[in-house]
Every structure is written in structure tokens, then in C-alpha cells.
Amino acid sequence: MSKKTGKKKQDPLIQGVLDITRSGIGYVITEGRDTDVLVRPNDFNRAMHGDTVRVKLKKSNGRRAEGVIEEVVDRKQTEFIGNIEVKENFAFFRPDSQRPIPDFYISTRNLSGAKDNDRVVVRLLNWEKGEKKPEGEVVTVLQARDKSDMAMKEILIQNGFPLEFPKIVLDEANELKESIDETELAKRRDYRNVLTFTIDPADAKDFDDALSIQKVGKDEYEIGVHIADVSHFVKPGSELDKEGYSRATSVYLPDRVNPMLPEKISNELCSLRPDEDKYTFSVIFIINNKGKVKDYWLGKTFIHSDHRFNYDEVQEIIETNTGKYVEEIQYLNSLAKHYRKERFKNGAINFSSTEVKFQLDETGKPIGIVVKESKESHQLIEEFMLLANRTVAAHVDKIKIDKKPIPFPYRIHDTPDEEKLKPFVAFAKKFGYKFNMNNEAEVAASFNQLLKDVHGKPEQHVLEQLGIRTMAKAIYTSENIGHYGLGFEHYCHFTSPIRRYPDVMVHRILQDVIERKVHPDNKMEEKCRHCSAKERSAMDSERAGNKYKQVEFMMDKVGEDMEGVISGVAAFGFWVETVNEKCEGLVSARDLSDYDDFRHDDTDYALVGLRTGKKFRMGDKIKIKLVAANLEKRQLDFEWIPGVENLRVKAVKKKKMKIKR
CATH class of the missing domain: 2.40.50.140 (Nucleic acid-binding proteins)
Structure with a gap:
């Protein structure tokens, strides 16, 4: 005992x-x-x-x-926006927040030139135990160009993303050399003489992936997926590394990018710009004409991009069968179509959500909204990035240390929650679509059949959106359970280290595996949770930024009638997305009370009138009037424009009320 x-x-x-x-x-x-x-x-x-x-x-x-x-x-947030009150020997900072936050104490040596009542960004320095107030320092005195600029900055700060890099981080980045080290070159495979090009959006500034292609046999090609070697410049424990990990991701707002790493790295040293020699980390495939991967190699390389394409240029080459490197692009596209077909055949789910892009004037004001299309040029790049990611994950998964798997940031996607799936299946059945829920593979097959059958029909939008909502969220974790949505047993993020920290971790672990000097990281799961949380914060920022620009775009349309589709339903009203502008706003249940007393039917995703039986169901097309656009709340308010039959309901109700009096 x-x-x-x-x-x-x-x-x-x-x-x-x-x-x-x-x-x-x-x-x-x-x-x-x-x-x-x-x-x-x-x-x-x-x-x-x-x-x-x-x-x-x-x-x-x-x-x-x-x-x-x-x-x-x-800490989710270490920088805050608010106003400063400067006294003779000290200052107080009052953060803007809808939730209680104490004032900050600011020493006069940490004012950075801020004056009384200036609007500032303050960084939390420390908060000693027993102290009622945290201590901070002024990082920036805000002199925003306009209201929109200030709003974008506030969105970033509120979601925990600093607006600027600390001086120590910028100094470290500026000390990095762009010149090529001959000793380093000797450690890498040289691909500078192999045809290599990038394909990115027209407005991209950082190019973190490139494709190379050369014929190596009668029916075989060597295809390289080359990724910017960020880990060559960003060393573990460095100030750059600490800052990159803290941010964990770049944030893409409609009018700006808040980068994970300083521009010296993202736009210069690691951007695979044409006609420049660059360090890369690559997956080299030997692939035959039938798309079978006969062999692959993983390792550090050296490339020289021959050309920078944008997606529209490549799409034109695919469609017209003419243009620069047409033979190579058509071959790569044929392989990509093959891999895409195989993915869906093997259980991947073919969800496609609508993405919009704002057309901005020189001041950042939205003057138009366009819907992004996923064309063959986009899918070409997507399929080769997916192939590289799954190959790296499967390779590392095979390696064991003391018979245990290596801690590794897998990108996983769990199977649908049955409790979320059941009401969706029942709802889809009302439109005549059946689901087989015997096992996960049958659920995926049922989803794909539904998405195929519903295409072009009135209920397409609602069923696609509700289907996406039944899905689990993809996360980073060291516990590999596969990626259900993609249909992959092994998956990770390897292909975007300029903008995602998990990719940097993957590069480092992969290099350790190649060199056979793996040191298991016992904090891997904690790092994965951090990166997943920062990814969610970035998505929240991007949604808020898009919503702000939507409201800004719609402000001069107040009073106009529009067509919309009901995109969500709650007890207090329903949301409508306009058909032409793809902007979402709320119709309040209070504003419907003149017509009927509506109740929420969550099984039918609808508001239902108790007397008339009138339904407002998700996916229904209706006419609305824009009655308010509130920039501060990032909120659009609509009113329903009833049809003739609904006007009759209103008249009957008023008549009854008169009799009652």
C-alpha cells in the first residue's frame, strides 16, 4: 500500500x-x-x-x-481598437467592445505619438496577477482613409489579427537574402531547365505553387507540383515563425489581404514569379496516359518559372485549343478531369457553394458584384494540389517511431452527424429525392445523386445549402480519420505555406522524415487546435468583410423592389438572398403580423401562417423591397411584397378586426 x-x-x-x-x-x-x-x-x-x-x-x-x-x-485577441485618454503622467485606453473589457493603463513612454481622444490600436503588453487593469502600448494611431477602411481594420482586430507586423519581425525578414546559395543548391534537385509555369487569379501577388511537365517515356510524363519553400526562410523559434504561428493564416477581405508573413517573404522571396530562380518543396509524379501514378518522389528542389498564367488565359487555351504551351496544358487538363471523375466515383461529395467577388473602384467602394465560376482551369490546379496533399499525408502516415505514428497535422473531415442528417433527408424526400443511410459510402452516393438530379431545378439552391450545413467542419488534428468530403483516407495541407501555418509544419515534418531525423512534437494537437481556431476566426472576418461590402453596395438601392430566394428561416423571421446582387438581408416576423400570425416549422424550414397556412419556406422565390441598409450593424432589412392572393388575406384580416371592434 x-x-x-x-x-x-x-x-x-x-x-x-x-x-x-x-x-x-x-x-x-x-x-x-x-x-x-x-x-x-x-x-x-x-x-x-x-x-x-x-x-x-x-x-x-x-x-x-x-x-x-x-x-x-x-489569447484570441492581443490588439484592440478604441479611444485613448491622455493625462499628464499616464493614459487610459477604452477598447470598443460589445462585451465587458477593462480599460488599459498606458505609460507615457508607450503612447507612440498618440494624443488625447485619438482613435488607436493598442497591444496588450501584460496583465499582472492582482492588477485590475491590463497594461498596453499604442501600436498605431488610426488615420483611416474612410469609414470603410476603418471598418475593415476593426473586423481584423476584433477577430484577433494584428494590422501590422512588429518591428523585430520585419527586421528579421529584411535580413533574409534573395541571392542563391550554391551550398544549398547542391542539396536540391535542379528543375530550372524543365518547363514550369504558375496558374493563379489575375490579381494574385503571391504565387505559392507551380506545375512542371516533361515527357520521360513513350506513354509517361513526369509532372512536378512545386510549392514555395517557406520553411527554408522561416526557421523554428525565430520571430518570423512565432508571428506566423500566432496568426496561423492570411485573411482575405474584399479590398485587402492581411498576410500571415511579411510581404518580403510572401510577395518576394517565396513568390514563384516568372523568370526567377526559386527554392521549392516538390512532389514529383511519374504518370502514364491513363492517369495512373507509377511512382513519386518528395524533396527540396530549385525551379525557374517560364510563364505566369491567370485562370482566364488557361481557360481560353483549353476552350480554343490554341495558345502558349497548349499541348502541355491540354494534357494536364485531361489528367485533372480523370482524377476529378475518380474522386467522385470513390466517394467524394460534389458540393459547390456560390462565391461572390466585389468589383471595387479606386477608393475601395463596391461598384459591382460578380459570381465566381469554377471552370476547368481552376479544377486543373485543384486536382493536382489535392493529389500532392494526399500523397504527402499517405507517405508520412506510413512512418512509425517506436511503432507509433508521427504527430502530424492531418486535415480531417468527419462523417455527417446523423441527428443533423435526418431532418435534411426528410426535407429532401418532400421534393422526391431519396437517401440511402445504410452506411457512410451510401450517404455520399446519395448526396452526389441528389446534387446531379437537382441541378437546374427550383429547389437546387436550398438543397445544396442545407446539404452543406449537415456536414461537419474540416479541422486540423494529429488523429487521422480521413477526409469524408474528399473521399480520402489520408489528407493534409502541403500546398500553401505562404498563407497557412499548418503547411509550414507539414514541410518541416516531411523534411525530417526524408532525412530520417524525426523528433516527435508532443504539442502537435495543441498546435492543430490553435490553427483550426485561427482558421475559423479568418472565416468570420471574411464573412463580416463581405457583409459590410454588401451593405455598402446596397445603400443607394434603399426603396427598390427586388427578387430574392429565402436562404434561412428562424422564429423571428427569414433571410432572403437577392437574385441579382447575391446580398442577404432579413424579413422580420414582426413585419408579417399584418398578414397572419406566423410560427416556425423547423422540420419544413419554414414560417407558417396559423390562419391562412401561407408558407415562407427556404428556397422559395419571393419579391421584396429593401427598406434599410445599416453599415454599422452590417445589416440589410427587407419587406415582403405580397402577391394578389396575399393582399386578399390582408384585406380579410382587416375586415375581421373591424367587425370585432
Whole structure:
């Protein structure tokens, strides 16, 4: 028997994300628990909204679990926008926030030229235990070009993305040499004499992938997927690496990019610009005319891009069968079409969501909205990037250390949640579409059949959108369960290290595997969670930025009648996406009360009138009037324009009311 030490066993700490409501009460949202942990303001222990924290449970009294925050593991936000109040010997900073945040103390040596009542960005320096106020420093005095510019900056800051790189990071980037090191060159395969080109959007500035192609046999080609070798310049533990990990991703707003790494790296050293020698990390495939990968090689290379294409140029070559490198592009496209067909045959789901792009004038104001199309030129690049990603993941998965898999940032996508799937299947059945739910493969096959059958029909939009919502979210994790949506057993992100930190991690681990000097990272899962969280924050930023530009675009259309499609339904109203502008706004249930008393039917994704039976169902086309466009709230408000039959409903109701009086 072991001796009793007399020490009380400590309660385990639970890790989660702190969500502070506008009223000031906090809830720690944790995985694996049915309920959140309530935390009162006095128990925040210097934690702020969105932070990843460790919480200790209080003794339960049978009601909701309560806890005390013991540790802040990771700050969601370290920079804040607000106004500064400058005194004689110190200053206070009041952050803009809909949730409670204490004022910051600012020393006069950390004002960076800010004056009383200036609008500023402040970085959190420290928050000592026992101190009521955090200490900060002014990073930027905001002198925004206009309201829109300020709004984009606020979106980034509120989602935890700094507007500028610290000086120490920029200094480190500027010290990096662009010249080619002959010693380094000797360690790499030289592909400078092999035909190589990039294919990117017309407005792209960073080119992180290139394709090379050369014939190596009667029926075989060597095709290289070459990726910018960011890990050559960004070393573990460096200031660049710390900053890249902290941001974890670039953020793409309608009028700007907030990059993960300084432009010296993203737009110069690592951008695979034409007619320049560049360091790359490559997957080299030997592929026959039937698309079978006969062999592959992974390793560091050296390339010289011969040409920079944009997607429209390549699409024209594909369609007209004329142009620069037409034979090579047509061959690559034939392989891509083969791989795409095979993916769907093997269980990948053919979802396609509508993406819009804003046409902006020289001041950044939206003057038009266009729908992005996924054409063969886009799919050509997509299929070869997918092939490279899955090849790298499968290669690393085979390697074991002490009979254990290497900690590695897999990109996984779980199977659909049955509870989310059931109402969708029932809804699809109302349109005549059947689902086989016997197993995961049959569900995927049913999805693909539905997407094929629904194409071009009135219900296409609603079923596609609802189908996407039943899907789990793809995340990074060291526990490989495969990627359900793509139909891959092994998958990772290898192809965009300029804009995604997980790709940098993949490059480093892969190089260690190649050199046979793997040192397992016991913090891999923590890093994966961080990158997944930052990816969600980037998506939130991008949605908010798009919404702002939508409202800005629609402001001069207030009072106009429009056609729209109901894109979502809730008890308080329904959302409508306009057909021409692809902009979404709300029709409030309060504004429908003149016509009927509407109730939410969640099984039918509809609002239903109790007396008339009138339905507003997701996917229905209706006429609406734009009545308000609020930039600060990023909100559009619509009113429903009833048809003749609905006017009759209104008249009957008013007549009844008159009799009642």
C-alpha cells in the first residue's frame, strides 16, 4: 500500500473557450461536455472573450456547473481598437467592445505619438496577477482613409489579427537574402531547365505553387507540383515563425489581404514569379496516359518559372485549343478531369457553394458584384494540389517511431452527424429525392445523386445549402480519420505555406522524415487546435468583410423592389438572398403580423401562417423591397411584397378586426 501524504487530490482542470455575454456572464465552451461551465466576472482571472482557458470546477450544488478560470492558455485577441485618454503622467485606453473589457493603463513612454481622444490600436503588453487593469502600448494611431477602411481594420482586430507586423519581425525578414546559395543548391534537385509555369487569379501577388511537365517515356510524363519553400526562410523559434504561428493564416477581405508573413517573404522571396530562380518543396509524379501514378518522389528542389498564367488565359487555351504551351496544358487538363471523375466515383461529395467577388473602384467602394465560376482551369490546379496533399499525408502516415505514428497535422473531415442528417433527408424526400443511410459510402452516393438530379431545378439552391450545413467542419488534428468530403483516407495541407501555418509544419515534418531525423512534437494537437481556431476566426472576418461590402453596395438601392430566394428561416423571421446582387438581408416576423400570425416549422424550414397556412419556406422565390441598409450593424432589412392572393388575406384580416371592434 502506498503511504498517505495527507495532500488533497486536486480537481482536474478543464480546457475550453471563454464566451462572455453582453451582460458580463461567462461560459467556458468545452469539447466532450454536454453543458458549458458558467464563470462569473469575479472568476475570470484576467481572461477575456474568446480566450482559450483552463477552468477549475467549483463544488456542484446540483445546478449548472460553475468554475473559476485558473489559466489563460491562448489569447484570441492581443490588439484592440478604441479611444485613448491622455493625462499628464499616464493614459487610459477604452477598447470598443460589445462585451465587458477593462480599460488599459498606458505609460507615457508607450503612447507612440498618440494624443488625447485619438482613435488607436493598442497591444496588450501584460496583465499582472492582482492588477485590475491590463497594461498596453499604442501600436498605431488610426488615420483611416474612410469609414470603410476603418471598418475593415476593426473586423481584423476584433477577430484577433494584428494590422501590422512588429518591428523585430520585419527586421528579421529584411535580413533574409534573395541571392542563391550554391551550398544549398547542391542539396536540391535542379528543375530550372524543365518547363514550369504558375496558374493563379489575375490579381494574385503571391504565387505559392507551380506545375512542371516533361515527357520521360513513350506513354509517361513526369509532372512536378512545386510549392514555395517557406520553411527554408522561416526557421523554428525565430520571430518570423512565432508571428506566423500566432496568426496561423492570411485573411482575405474584399479590398485587402492581411498576410500571415511579411510581404518580403510572401510577395518576394517565396513568390514563384516568372523568370526567377526559386527554392521549392516538390512532389514529383511519374504518370502514364491513363492517369495512373507509377511512382513519386518528395524533396527540396530549385525551379525557374517560364510563364505566369491567370485562370482566364488557361481557360481560353483549353476552350480554343490554341495558345502558349497548349499541348502541355491540354494534357494536364485531361489528367485533372480523370482524377476529378475518380474522386467522385470513390466517394467524394460534389458540393459547390456560390462565391461572390466585389468589383471595387479606386477608393475601395463596391461598384459591382460578380459570381465566381469554377471552370476547368481552376479544377486543373485543384486536382493536382489535392493529389500532392494526399500523397504527402499517405507517405508520412506510413512512418512509425517506436511503432507509433508521427504527430502530424492531418486535415480531417468527419462523417455527417446523423441527428443533423435526418431532418435534411426528410426535407429532401418532400421534393422526391431519396437517401440511402445504410452506411457512410451510401450517404455520399446519395448526396452526389441528389446534387446531379437537382441541378437546374427550383429547389437546387436550398438543397445544396442545407446539404452543406449537415456536414461537419474540416479541422486540423494529429488523429487521422480521413477526409469524408474528399473521399480520402489520408489528407493534409502541403500546398500553401505562404498563407497557412499548418503547411509550414507539414514541410518541416516531411523534411525530417526524408532525412530520417524525426523528433516527435508532443504539442502537435495543441498546435492543430490553435490553427483550426485561427482558421475559423479568418472565416468570420471574411464573412463580416463581405457583409459590410454588401451593405455598402446596397445603400443607394434603399426603396427598390427586388427578387430574392429565402436562404434561412428562424422564429423571428427569414433571410432572403437577392437574385441579382447575391446580398442577404432579413424579413422580420414582426413585419408579417399584418398578414397572419406566423410560427416556425423547423422540420419544413419554414414560417407558417396559423390562419391562412401561407408558407415562407427556404428556397422559395419571393419579391421584396429593401427598406434599410445599416453599415454599422452590417445589416440589410427587407419587406415582403405580397402577391394578389396575399393582399386578399390582408384585406380579410382587416375586415375581421373591424367587425370585432
